[in-house]
Amino acid sequence: MSSSSNQDTVAVYGRLWRYVMPHKLIGLIAIIGMAATALIEASLVYLLEPLMDDALVAQNLETAKWMPITFIAIFIARGVAGFATEASLGWIGRNVISSLRRDVFGKFLTLPTRFFDNRTTGPLLSRMTYNVEMVAESVTSVVTVAVRDVLTVFAAFGVMLLQSPKLTVFVVILFPIIAVLIRVLGVAFRRYSSRIQDSVGEVTQVTEEIVRGNWVVKMFGGYNYEKDRLAEVDERNRRQNLKLIRVRSLGVAVTQTIFGFGIALVIFMASRESIDGNLTPGQFISFFSAMMLMLQPVRRITNVNATLQRGVAGAESLFTIMDEPDEVDSGTFSKDDVKGDVEFRDVSFSYGADNGPVVENISLSVESGKTLAIVGHSGSGKTTLASLLPRFYDVSSGDILLDGVSIRDYTLTNLRDNISLVSQDIVLFNDSIANNLAYGELRERPQEELMRAAQVAHVLDFANEMPNGLDSKVGDRGALLSGGQRQRIAIGRALLKDAPVLILDEATSALDTKSERHIQEGLAELMKDRTTLVIAHRLSTVEKADKIIVLDAGRIIESGTHAELLAANGAYAALYRMQFSEE
Ligand SMILES: Nc1ncnc2c1ncn2[C@@H]1O[C@H](COP(=O)(O)OP(=O)(O)OP(=O)(O)O)[C@@H](O)[C@H]1O
Numbered sequence: 001m002s003s004s005s006n007q008d009t010v011a012v013y014g015r016l017w018r019y020v021m022p023h024k025l026i027g028l029i030a031i032i033g034m035a036a037t038a039l040i041e042a043s044l045v046y047l048l049e050p051l052m053d054d055a056l057v058a059q060n061l062e063t064a065k066w067m068p069i070t071f072i073a074i075f076i077a078r079g080v081a082g083f084a085t086e087a088s089l090g091w092i093g094r095n096v097i098s099s100l101r102r103d104v105f106g107k108f109l110t111l112p113t114r115f116f117d118n119r120t121t122g123p124l125l126s127r128m129t130y131n132v133e134m135v136a137e138s139v140t141s142v143v144t145v146a147v148r149d150v151l152t153v154f155a156a157f158g159v160m161l162l163q164s165p166k167l168t169v170f171v172v173i174l175f176p177i178i179a180v181l182i183r184v185l186g187v188a189f190r191r192y193s194s195r196i197q198d199s200v201g202e203v204t205q206v207t208e209e210i211v212r213g214n215w216v217v218k219m220f221g222g223y224n225y226e227k228d229r230l231a232e233v234d235e236r237n238r239r240q241n242l243k244l245i246r247v248r249s250l251g252v253a254v255t256q257t258i259f260g261f262g263i264a265l266v267i268f269m270a271s272r273e274s275i276d277g278n279l280t281p282g283q284f285i286s287f288f289s290a291m292m293l294m295l296q297p298v299r300r301i302t303n304v305n306a307t308l309q310r311g312v313a314g315a316e317s318l319f320t321i322m323d324e325p326d327e328v329d330s331g332t333f334s335k336d337d338v339k340g341d342v343e344f345r346d347v348s349f350s351y352g353a354d355n356g357p358v359v360e361n362i363s364l365s366v367e368s369g370k371t372l373a374i375v376g377h378s379g380s381g382k383t384t385l386a387s388l389l390p391r392f393y394d395v396s397s398g399d400i401l402l403d404g405v406s407i408r409d410y411t412l413t414n415l416r417d418n419i420s421l422v423s424q425d426i427v428l429f430n431d432s433i434a435n436n437l438a439y440g441e442l443r444e445r446p447q448e449e450l451m452r453a454a455q456v457a458h459v460l461d462f463a464n465e466m467p468n469g470l471d472s473k474v475g476d477r478g479a480l481l482s483g484g485q486r487q488r489i490a491i492g493r494a495l496l497k498d499a500p501v502l503i504l505d506e507a508t509s510a511l512d513t514k515s516e517r518h519i520q521e522g523l524a525e526l527m528k529d530r531t532t533l534v535i536a537h538r539l540s541t542v543e544k545a546d547k548i549i550v551l552d553a554g555r556i557i558e559s560g561t562h563a564e565l566l567a568a569n570g571a572y573a574a575l576y577r578m579q580f581s582e583e
C-alpha cells in the first residue's frame with residue numbers, strides 16, 4: 001500500500017493541507033480543544049493523589065468538601081473541550097470531504113471521453129464516496145494524534161514523574177521491552193490473518209449478477225444454480241471470518257497476558273517503594289492511572305504511519321484524477337451564425353496507439369443544409385466518424401472544418417452549441433420527460449418550443465397517456481419507458497436544441513415502420529434547412545439523402561446519390577437488394 005516514497009507523502013499531505021487551510025480558525029479551536037482535553041485528563045489523574053491521601057486516608061474535611069466540586073468542574077471542562085474538538089474537527093472533515101468531492105466531480109465533467117472509455121465505473125464512483133471519506137478521516141485522525149495524543153502522553157508522563165520519579169524510570173525501561181514483544185507477536189498474527197482472504201467480494205458479485213440478470217435467471221431456471229453458487233461463496237466467507245475471529249481474539253488474549261506480566265512487575269516495584277515509605281497510596285493510584293492514560297495514545301502514535309499512508313493512498317487516487325488532462329479546448333474562435341458547411345479533409349483516427357485505425361483517409365464535404373447519409377456494416381466506423389465532429393475524440397491526422405474553420409479553432413462550447421446529436425445509446429436522466437427534453441441549457445427554452453419539439457418527435461403521443469403527462473418520471477436511465485419512447489425523447493431533445501448541424505445515429509432504429517414514418521415527416525422538416533449526418537441501417541431513411549457514403553473498415557468504398565449508387569451496382573446496391581427482399 002505504501003509504495004509512495006516519503007517525498008510523495010509530504011507532497012500529497014501538502015496538497016491536502018490546501019483543503020484544510022481555509023478552515024484554519026476552526027482548526028485553531030480544535031487544537032485548543034485537544035490541548036485542553038489532554039491537560040484536563042492529566043489533571044484528573046493527578047487529583048487522584050489528594051483525593052486518596054488527603055480526603056480518604058487523612059480524612060481532611062476541607063479537601064473532602066472541595067474534591068466533588070473540583071471533579072464536577074473538571075468534567076464540565078472536559079465536556080466543553082471534547083465538544084469543541086469533535087465539532088470543529090467534524091466541521092473541517094465534512095468541509096474537506098465536500099470540496100474534494102466537488103473538485104473530483106467537476107473534473108469528471110471536463111475529462112475527455114477517452115478517459116471514461118478505458119475505465120470501469122465502480123472504482124470511479126467509489127472515489128466520490130469511499131475515498132473522500134477515508135482521506136478526511138485520515139487527516140483528522142493524524143491531526144488528533146499529533147496534537148491530543150502527543151500532549152496527553154507528555155502530560156501523563158509529567159504526572160508520573162511528579163508522583164514517583166523512581167517508578168517512572170522503571171516504567172520507561174520496562175515498557176519498550178513489552179511494546180517490542182507485543183509488536184513482534186502482533187506482526188506474526190497480522191501476517192497470518194492477512195492470509196485469510198476476505199471473500200465478501202464474491203458474495204457481492206454473485207448477488208449483483210442475479211439482481212441485474214434476474215430476467216435470465218427466471219427464463220433459464222437458474223434458481224438452484226444461483227442458490228448453490230451463493231451457498232458456496234457464503235460458506236467460504238463464513239469459515240474464513242470465523243478463522244479470522246479466532247486468530248484475532250487469540251492475539252488479544254496473548255497480548256493481554258504479556259501486558260499483565262508488565263503490570264505485575266510495576267505493582268511489585270510499587271509495593272517495595274511503599275514499604276520503603278517512598279510511595280503513598282494516593283501517589284500510587286495517581287501514578288498508575290497516568291500510566292494507563294498513556295496506553296491508548298501511545299498505541300495510536302505508533303500506528304500513525306499506517307493511518308497516514310491510508311490517507312495518502314486515498315488522496316493520491318483523488319489527485320491523480322484531478323491531474324488528468326482535461327479535454328483540449330485551446331480554440332478561441334466562436335461564431336453565432338454558423339451556416340453548417342462540414343468538411344472532412346483526409347481524416348484518420350484510431351482509438352489508441354495499440355489499435356489500428358478505425359477511420360482512414362476520409363475526405364468528404366457536406367454543404368450547409370444538405371444531408372449526408374453514412375451506411376455500412378456494423379463496426380465499419382460510422383459512429384466513430386460522426387463522434388469526431390463534436391470532438392468527443394480528436395482526429396489522429398487530417399482535419400475537420402465547420403464553415404471553413406478547423407473545429408480545433410472553435411471553443412468546445414461554441415462548437416458543441418452548433419451541433420445536435422441523437423446518439424446510438426440513448427442517455428436519459430432519472431427525471432421527468434420534460435426535463436429530459438429540456439436538458440441543460442435547453443432548460444431556458446420557452447414552453448411553446450418544448451411542446452413543439454415534443455409534438456414533432458411524437459413524445460406527446462405517449463406522454464399524454466401517462467398520469468403525469470410530460471412531468472412523468474422516466475426512471476433510472478429511462479427504465480420505465482420503451483426503447484422507442486426513449487428514442488423519441490432523444491429526438492425531441494435534439495429538435496429543441498435547434499442547432500445548424502444535426503447528427504442522427506440510428507435515431508429511429510427502435511421504432512416500428514409506422515412510428516418511424518411519422519417521425520420522418522417531422523425530421524424531414526427539421527433537416528430541410530440544416531446540415532445533417534444520418535447513420536442508418538434501414539435504407540429507406542437514407543434514400544432521400546443528398547449524398548450517401550458507404551463505409552467499410554473505416555474507408556469510403558462508395559459514394560453518390562441513391563440513384564447513382566444503385567446504377568453503379570456495387571456494395572450499396574447489394575445492401576439495398578438484401579433489405580428490399582427482407583421487406
Ligand atoms: N471507445 C472505443 N474504444 C476502442 N474501440 C472502439 C471504441 N468504440 C468503438 N470501437 C471500435 O471501433 C470500431 C468501429 O465502431 P463504431 O461504433 O464506429 O461502428 P459502427 O459502424 O457505428 O457500428 P454499428 O453499426 O454497430 O453501430 C469497432 O471495431 C469497435 O470495436
Ligand SMILES: [Mg+2]
Nearest residue numbers: 382383384424
Ligand atoms: Mg454505431
